[in-house]
Amino acid sequence: xxxxxxxxxLLAAALVGIGxxxxxxxxxxxxxxxxxxxVGNGVFVLFGAIAHRGAGAGWGxxxxxxxxxxxxxxxxxxxxxxxxxxxxxxxxxxxxxSLAPEAPAPPEPGADQGQA
Amino acid sequence: xxxxxxxTPGGLLLVLAVLVPFTGVLLAFALGGRNAQRxxxxxxLAGVAIAIAIVAAMVRADGALVYxxxxxxxxxxxxxxxxxxxxxxxPAIAVVILGIGVYARADFGTPxxxxxxxxxxxxxxxxxxxxxxxxxxFVSGDLFTLYVALELLTFAAVxxxxxxxxxxTLRAALRYxxxxxxxxxxxxxxxxxxxxxxxxxxxxxLAGMVRxxxxxxxxxxxxxxxxxxxxxxxxxxxxxxxxxxxxxPAASAVLSGLVIKGSWFLVVRLWFDxxxxxxxxxxxxxxxxxxxxxxxxxxxxxxxxxxxKLLVAYSTVAQIGYLFLMFPLAFDGDVAxxxxxxxxxxxxxxxxxxxxxxxxxFMAAGLVYKALGHDRIGEFAGVGRALPxxxxxxxxxxxxxxxxxxxxxxxxxxxxxxxxxxxxQWWWEVVLDVGGLLTASYVVLVLAHALAPAAEPVxxxxxxxxxxxxxxxxxxxxxxxxxxxALGPAPLDAxxxxxxxxxxxxxxxxxxxxxxxxxxxxxxxxxPLPAGDAVVAAARRATVAIGAAFVRADGALRQWPVAxxxxxxxxxxFGAAMVPGG
Numbered sequence: 001x002x003x004x005x006x007x008x009x010l011l012a013a014a015l016v017g018i019g020x021x022x023x024x025x026x027x028x029x030x031x032x033x034x035x036x037x038x039v040g041n042g043v044f045v046l047f048g049a050i051a052h053r054g055a056g057a058g059w060g061x062x063x064x065x066x067x068x069x070x071x072x073x074x075x076x077x078x079x080x081x082x083x084x085x086x087x088x089x090x091x092x093x094x095x096x097x098s099l100a101p102e103a104p105a106p107p108e109p110g111a112d113q114g115q116a
Numbered sequence: 117x118x119x120x121x122x123x124t125p126g127g128l129l130l131v132l133a134v135l136v137p138f139t140g141v142l143l144a145f146a147l148g149g150r151n152a153q154r155x156x157x158x159x160x161l162a163g164v165a166i167a168i169a170i171v172a173a174m175v176r177a178d179g180a181l182v183y184x185x186x187x188x189x190x191x192x193x194x195x196x197x198x199x200x201x202x203x204x205x206x207p208a209i210a211v212v213i214l215g216i217g218v219y220a221r222a223d224f225g226t227p228x229x230x231x232x233x234x235x236x237x238x239x240x241x242x243x244x245x246x247x248x249x250x251x252x253x254f255v256s257g258d259l260f261t262l263y264v265a266l267e268l269l270t271f272a273a274v275x276x277x278x279x280x281x282x283x284x285t286l287r288a289a290l291r292y293x294x295x296x297x298x299x300x301x302x303x304x305x306x307x308x309x310x311x312x313x314x315x316x317x318x319x320x321x322l323a324g325m326v327r328x329x330x331x332x333x334x335x336x337x338x339x340x341x342x343x344x345x346x347x348x349x350x351x352x353x354x355x356x357x358x359x360x361x362x363x364x365p366a367a368s369a370v371l372s373g374l375v376i377k378g379s380w381f382l383v384v385r386l387w388f389d390x391x392x393x394x395x396x397x398x399x400x401x402x403x404x405x406x407x408x409x410x411x412x413x414x415x416x417x418x419x420x421x422x423x424x425k426l427l428v429a430y431s432t433v434a435q436i437g438y439l440f441l442m443f444p445l446a447f448d449g450d451v452a453x454x455x456x457x458x459x460x461x462x463x464x465x466x467x468x469x470x471x472x473x474x475x476x477x478f479m480a481a482g483l484v485y486k487a488l489g490h491d492r493i494g495e496f497a498g499v500g501r502a503l504p505x506x507x508x509x510x511x512x513x514x515x516x517x518x519x520x521x522x523x524x525x526x527x528x529x530x531x532x533x534x535x536x537x538x539x540x541q542w543w544w545e546v547v548l549d550v551g552g553l554l555t556a557s558y559v560v561l562v563l564a565h566a567l568a569p570a571a572e573p574v575x576x577x578x579x580x581x582x583x584x585x586x587x588x589x590x591x592x593x594x595x596x597x598x599x600x601x602a603l604g605p606a607p608l609d610a611x612x613x614x615x616x617x618x619x620x621x622x623x624x625x626x627x628x629x630x631x632x633x634x635x636x637x638x639x640x641x642x643x644p645l646p647a648g649d650a651v652v653a654a655a656r657r658a659t660v661a662i663g664a665a666f667v668r669a670d671g672a673l674r675q676w677p678v679a680x681x682x683x684x685x686x687x688x689x690f691g692a693a694m695v696p697g698g
Contacts, residue, residue: 016305023298024680032294039301043308050312064191065311068260072304075267079297082271086278086290094283099291099676 008049015042029090029099033083040076044069121195121320126173127183130196130255133166133206137248144241149232153225156240160217163247167210174203182257190258190318197257197319200456201388201464205254205381208468212373212475213247215591219479220366222581235279239367245272246370253378259307259317259390262382263300266346270296273375276367277359288358291676295345295355298683299379302342306335319389328394328696336391337691340403341683343386346379349440350410351682353433354674360429365482368425372432373475377467380439384463387443392454399693400444400454406686408547410437415554416666419561419638424481424491427558428474435470435517438551439463441544445535462531465598469524472595473516479588480509484566489577493562498570500563505585507566509592514559516595518631519552520624524598556631561639564632638663 019039023032051065091097140159144152174181181198189195198206220243224236249272252265270293278289311317313331326332348356360372387395414434421427442463448455483506484499485491500507516523529548536544637659672678 020298020680020684023294024677024684027676029290029294036294036297036301039298040304043301043305046305047308047311050308053312062315065308068311068317071260071264075264078271079267079293082274083290083293083297086274086286086293089278089281090283090286090290093281093286099287099294 005049005052008045008052012042012046012049015039015045017042027098029083029087029097032099033080033087036083037076037080040072044072047072121182121184121189123184123187124177124180124182126170126177127181127196129166129170129173130181130183130198131185133163133170133251133255134196134248136162136166137244137251140244141241141248144237144244148237150226152237152240153221156217156244159244160214160247164210164214167207170198171203171207174198191316191321194261195257195318195320196255198255201381201384202254204464204468205377206251208471209247209250209254209374209377211594212369212471212591213243215472215587215594216366216369216373216475216479217243218587219369219584222584223364223366223482235364238275239279239364242272242276243370246276246375250374250378253381257319259310259319259322262385263304263307266303266379266382267300269375269378270300270346273371276371277363279364279367282362284358285362288355288362292355292359295352295679298680299342299345299352302338302345302683302687304342306337306339306342309335309338319385322390323392326391326394328694332391332394333691333694336386336394336694337687337689339386340383340690341687343379343383344406344686345683347376347383347436348433349406349436350413350433351406351673352679352686353410353414353436354676354679356433357426357429357674360432360478361423361425365425365478365485368429368482369475369478372429372478373471376432376436377471380436380467383440384460388446388454388456388460393452394694395443395447395454396452396694396696397444397447397449399690400447402689402693404441404444404544404547407437407440410434410440411547411551411554413666413670415551415558416638416663417670418558419635420663420667422492422494424484424493424496424562425478427493427562428477428481431477431517431555431558432474434551434554435474439467439470441547442466442532442535444541445532445539445544447539449539457535458531459535462528462535465524465528465531469516469528469595469598472591472598473513473523473525476509476588476592476595477513477517479584479591480506480513483580483585483588484510486578487576487580488574493565496562496565497568498572498574499565500567501570502574502576503580505589506580507563509585509588510566511559511563512589512592512596514555514563516592516598518555518559518627520596520627521620522599523596524601525595526620527599527601552627553630553634556627557634557638560628560632561635564635 016039019035019042022035023039026032026035047065047069051062087097137159140155144155147155170181183196185194185196220239224239226232226236246269249265249269253262253269256262256265274289274293277292278285307317309331310322313329314322314325316322345352360368363371411434414430414437418427418430418434421430442459443454445459446454446457481491484503487503488499516525519525519529529552532548533545536542536548673682
């Protein structure tokens with residue numbers, strides 16, 4: 001029988017894995033932003049599980065990770081807000097919101113041969 | 117724990133170094149409009165004074181400054197700590213911020229009678245925010261505070277990319293933000309694992325406790341890979357070229373000269389201060405191998421750019437590689453740990469000479485762009501006559517970057533070469549020398565175009581500010597004169613090589629000549645060949661094919677899925693390389 005902390009740790013690993021997969025594979029920026037939040041939540045769950053393990057040391061739970069976790073949430077929230085605002089501006093300015101890089105410009109024929 | 121931590125005299129200065137810029141941010145934002153620039157000017161002056169005071173206090177105390185926030189000692193409390201590394205970075209960053217602040221008055225000033233715009237307000241606010249965040253990175257003594265500082269730095273840097281609001285810069289900013297977030301989540305995951313294993317995030321406490329066990333290795337690999345993504349070390353550089361090339365020149369100077377130094381500095385902190393005994397020789401070699409890849413690909417692709425700002429952005433990719441060469445050279449095989457010594461000093465010197473030179477280079481490129489209305493290198497003929505100061509700035513910054521005496525990069529290169537020679541790692545000597553040649557090649561390429569005579573005199577499209585020209589030139593001269601510190605007082609004169617050695621000037625000429633040859637082989641838009649020589653024509657076709665292959669490889673690596681997988685691969689590779697005995 002696994003204890004709760006291990007279970008939460010495994011859950012955190014699953015969240016991080018799903019999030020990173022989506023972050024890399026999904027081309028749409030909004031999905032990437034959501035995926036980032038999934039990864040972030042995985043890390044926070046892991047931190048919670050680690051805080052709970054402090055209980056094993058005889059405390060009622062380690063308060064430091066909880067304090068750090070709250071700060072982490074604020075940072076993740078700010079990051080999400082900034083990314084969404086950038087995305088909205090991009091949607092206003094451009095036809096598509098793809099993140100595809102500017103197509104690597106094919107070298108102009110003859111440019112290399114140094115035509116004056 | 118070696119000794120009880122207490123607040124030292126002058127420790128409050130560290131708080132001020134962080135607090136004053138952020139107070140400026142809030143004031144500039146609240147007062148708005150025209151006042152933002154005034155607040156920024158005052159804050160920059162105050163910040164420079166604080167940086168000087170920190171240096172003075174550290175010289176007086178002859179050791180680290182410490183400030184315990186609220187009087188609570190770690191592990192419960194948080195300590196701010198300025199050691200030798202911070203002593204180098206804080207004043208250097210202050211000088212660059214001062215230069216950029218003067219330069220930006222021309223672009224982001226709001227003279228009376230002109231309608232207030234959003235871009236100047238945002239620029240001044242973010243400039244101060246970046247400064248405060250960087251100072252926090254330098255003085256934080258705790259891995260979580262460092263995480264917050266790094267995130268603040270990213271949040272302040274990303275909007276600078278898209279100051280002008282064009283779709284392509286917004287796209288570049290979003291790519292930068294998302295990739296940086298992926299990197300920071302890796303870092304945070306590593307920090308969480310370290311806390312889980314050791315119950316503290318204080319750097320000094322951790323350094324005494326870490327052992328090479330699975331949780332530590334996973335944490336070290338994740339944190340390193342995440343920080344490399346934020347630093348844009350090859351092959352994790354997908355966001356850098358469009359972001360740095362698309363931003364306004366003053367912002368590019370901030371991004372390229374300063375922002376990447378934040379996450380780079382954190383790698384140095386992590387490897388030298390937190391995990392010196394966990395780092396293995398293969399992992400240090402791997403880190404520098406990525407740096408060597410950056411030098412090769414960044415420089416060759418820089419040579420193939422048509423636009424000056426993209427060329428300078430790719431040269432940043434290459435220079436980032438240089439910053440990571442010190443790690444294997446600082447590895448002490450006898451004790452199997454990273455040691456502070458000549459190699460680390462060389463790396464730090466490299467960082468501050470790059471900060472000054474690269475900021476100056478972007479500023480000069482911005483002035484040329486403003487005057488011509490474009491920055492196509494192929495159409496630069498006559499620029500040298502129309503904008504002598506800007507072209508001189510570019511040339512001096514270029515000489516400083518390629519490590520010609522008496523520049524800071526020259527002293528840095530000598531220190532690194534000595535360390536490589538002493539530890540028998542000849543392959544890094546080769547990389548260092550080839551890197552200098554490649555740097556010389558794009559500087560020569562640009563200067564050859566800019567100094568070419570024009571059929572008719574170039575008529576500046578818009579006037580450039582004299583003050584901005586002087587600010588850029590001053591930064592370039594700073595970088596070029598850094599090596600002269602060796603003529604100064606002890607212990608610098610013992611540590612640094614003699615910058616006025618005549619032999620060095622001879623080899624500098626060789627580097628320039630080699631660079632010219634490389635530029636002639638690999639550059640874009642070269643003068644036509646004399647007709648009829650089949651061998652030369654075949655050689656030209658071959659070098660052009662090589663250059664094009666590098667550009668294609670770079671394009672492939674900068675696709676999002678490839679770069680994402682590369683990040684994971686980097687984490688796995690570092691984890692594997694750190695396994696003891698592996």
